[in-house]
Structure formats: C-alpha cells, structure tokens
Amino acid sequence: MTDLTWAVQMRHIRYVLAAADHGSFRKAAAILNIQESAISRRVRDLEAWLGTPLFIRNPGGVQLTPAGHQFVFHGRRTIAEIRSVQSEISTIGKGQTGKLHIGIFSSLASGFLSDLIQKFRTRHRAIHLCYVDGNSTGNIAAALRQQRLDVAFVIAPSRSEGCESRRLWNERLFAALPVGHPLARRIEIYLGSLTDETFIISDTPPGQEIHDHLIQRFATLGRRPIIRYQDVGRDNLMLLVALGHGVTLTSEATTGAYFPGVTYRPVIGETLSFSVMWSPKNTNPALHLLLDLARSMSEITGRSEVTSSSAGSRLIAAPSRSHDPSR
Numbered sequence: 001m002t003d004l005t006w007a008v009q010m011r012h013i014r015y016v017l018a019a020a021d022h023g024s025f026r027k028a029a030a031i032l033n034i035q036e037s038a039i040s041r042r043v044r045d046l047e048a049w050l051g052t053p054l055f056i057r058n059p060g061g062v063q064l065t066p067a068g069h070q071f072v073f074h075g076r077r078t079i080a081e082i083r084s085v086q087s088e089i090s091t092i093g094k095g096q097t098g099k100l101h102i103g104i105f106s107s108l109a110s111g112f113l114s115d116l117i118q119k120f121r122t123r124h125r126a127i128h129l130c131y132v133d134g135n136s137t138g139n140i141a142a143a144l145r146q147q148r149l150d151v152a153f154v155i156a157p158s159r160s161e162g163c164e165s166r167r168l169w170n171e172r173l174f175a176a177l178p179v180g181h182p183l184a185r186r187i188e189i190y191l192g193s194l195t196d197e198t199f200i201i202s203d204t205p206p207g208q209e210i211h212d213h214l215i216q217r218f219a220t221l222g223r224r225p226i227i228r229y230q231d232v233g234r235d236n237l238m239l240l241v242a243l244g245h246g247v248t249l250t251s252e253a254t255t256g257a258y259f260p261g262v263t264y265r266p267v268i269g270e271t272l273s274f275s276v277m278w279s280p281k282n283t284n285p286a287l288h289l290l291l292d293l294a295r296s297m298s299e300i301t302g303r304s305e306v307t308s309s310s311a312g313s314r315l316i317a318a319p320s321r322s323h324d325p326s327r
Contacts, residue, residue, distance in 0.1 A: 010082070012046045013075040015039045016054060020072045024061035098286040099128045103140050103152030105205055105274070111253030112169035112274070112297070113153055120293055127286045144279045150287045152277045155209040155251075165277045166291075168298040171252040173213075173270035176241050179263050188266045191217055198226045200246035202237045209272075210249050217270070238262050 018028035019039065029036040047053050054068035064072060104113075121129065132149060141160035143149040153168075175194060177184050183193055199214060201207040207229065214225040228246060230237060234254070241248055242261030251272050255264040276294055278287060 010079075012042055013078060015042050016046070016068070016071060017075055017079070019043065019055065019062055020064055020068065023063070027061075098126075098284065099130060100151065100284070100286045100290060101130045101132060101149045103132050103143065103149045103154070103277075105152070105154045111171060111251075111256075113253065116290075116294055116297055119297070120290055123293070124286070124289060127289075140277065144277060144282070147279065147282055147284075150278065150282055150284050151290060154275055154277055155206045155272055156275070160277065162279060162281075163277050164280050165275045166295065166298075167273055167275045168294055169274050170271045171274065173267045173272055174250050174252060174255050174264040175267050176238060176248045176250050177263055177265060178242055178244050178247075179261055181247070181263075183265060184263045186265060188268050190268050191270055192221055194247065194267075195221060195223045195225075198228060198246035200228050200230050200237060200240055200248050202234060203229050203231045204233060206251075213270075213272070214249070235259070 014032070015028065018032055019025055022028050022031060025039045025043070026036050029039050032039070043054065047055075050067070050071075052067045053065050054071055055062040056065055117129070120127075132143075140149065140152045140154060141163050144152060144160075145162045154165075175183070175189060183189050186193075195218065199210075201210055211227060214227065218225045230240060230245075232240070234250075237248060238257075238259040239261075240246070242259060249267070249270075250264070251274075252266075276291065278291065
C-alpha cells in the first residue's frame, strides 16, 4: 500500500469527484483522459490510507458510501479553496490586486504627488495603499531595503546603498509667515528679505533638508540663518508660526492646508526637488505599476531625472535672474 500520509494529491481528490459525478470509474477515466486502472488504483490507495471504503463497487458502476459522501463534500470545498487562492495569487502577480506601503515626505493636499496617487487609485482600485509619514532618509532607506516600505517620496534623497531613486518633480518654496508680518503684504518675496528672521524648523523631516537649503542659500548672501529646532510635527510648527515664534519654509503642495494666523508667500527663485526611492530587489508588481505611472507623468512635465543610489540628489537652488533689492 502506498503511504499517503504526506502525499494526498489533487489528483486523488479529482479522481474521487469524477467517479462520484459520473457513477463509474470507466466514465471518469474517459472524462479525465486517463486509464481506468489508474483511477481504480489511486482510489484504492486512498481508501486504504483512510481505512474505509469511499465507494460501493458493482457491475453497473460505483456508489458513494457515507464516508465517500463526506470525502466528496470536503473535496469540493478543498478544490474551490485552491482555485480561489490560485486566482488571488495570480491577480497579485499581475499587479491587479495587492498592497503598497508608501512613505510620504510631501503633502497629499495638492501637486504632483496628489495627482499621481489619484490616477493610480483610479486605474488600480483593487490595490490597497498604506501611507506612512517619513522619518529620516536613512530610516526610509532601511525600510525600503527590508521591504517594510515599497516606495518613498522624499526631498533630495541622500546616498543610500541598496536603493534607487528618480527625481520626479519640483515645487516652489514658500515662506510661512504670521498674518501680521510686514512681508505678508507682498505678493512674493526674496530669500534675502528673510535674513533677519528666526526660522523655526521641525526635528522631523523635512526639517533637515530645509536646514541644509537655508545654510546653502544664505551662504551666497554672506549670511548665516538663525535657526531654532522644535520637536513638533508640521501642524504644531505652523501654529508656532501663527503665535509669532518665527517663520519657516515649506513646499508648494503643503500650502493647500489652512492654518489660522498663517499666510504663505512664494520665495522668488527657490525650489525643492522631490524624488521617488525604492529597492531594486522589491518584486511587488504593484510597486512597478506605480513607478511606471510616476515616470510617465514626470516625463510629460519634463522633470524626470534618474539618479543612482550612489549619486543621490540635491535640493535645487535656482536663484531668479531678477535683481533682489534686499541684497
């Protein structure tokens, strides 16, 4: 007797179901296009392993025993469950369903990232999107390598081994000011107009990127910015601006969020570069659908630029050709 303890195969179930449906091993064999002896032998092996007959055999065919009826009931459920799993796995493999874990540095209020997410959801409604606020680029890179995150949208990713990045879009830089600030009366301002201001920056991203941008750009003005770090998130940082604790810089997309007592003014000639980061070892089909859409959208706007994991990218400082009267 064959030991079927670990070897009850799909064909054993299929043979029993076919014989039960057609009342005959001969007819079941014809339907399955195999020898009748093969079905008879496999069913006998299965009955010997179970310790009870599944069929009553007679010259006119076969009939199910009570144990056979129970086996058929569970066999049909097993086949249906396996087919369901097969279909589900197949759709995941094709990127039709699944899940994406997305690290966010920018705002979803408006702009390129908002448009990207909306288009992706419209095209792939069965893919569940999970959002995670960014910590630091280093932590994000580790999360990408470990595939706790599938993709991250970041400001100027630093050199991160094991990750790839692509610059996708630029956003104008805005000053967040108290509504009563003298510069709030202007439509737009120069960075040089802020040289005597105290900048409050969050310890959380993109605080470090804003800090580096200020240091770099103020150096071209022969000044060093006054920067005070605050261990708060973006919402409370804006409330501190409203209370007069200082001013801060933010990207264009974030200006879609309203905070009482805060007004935004574009800083002439200053932009931030945003990139997408991912691990090339991540085989999630949904990830590659998102990357393809992001690339195509970026190429339409003419902003796409591939950067290797070793090269990284930097904030864009694009001073205006207009004269800055504050210098």
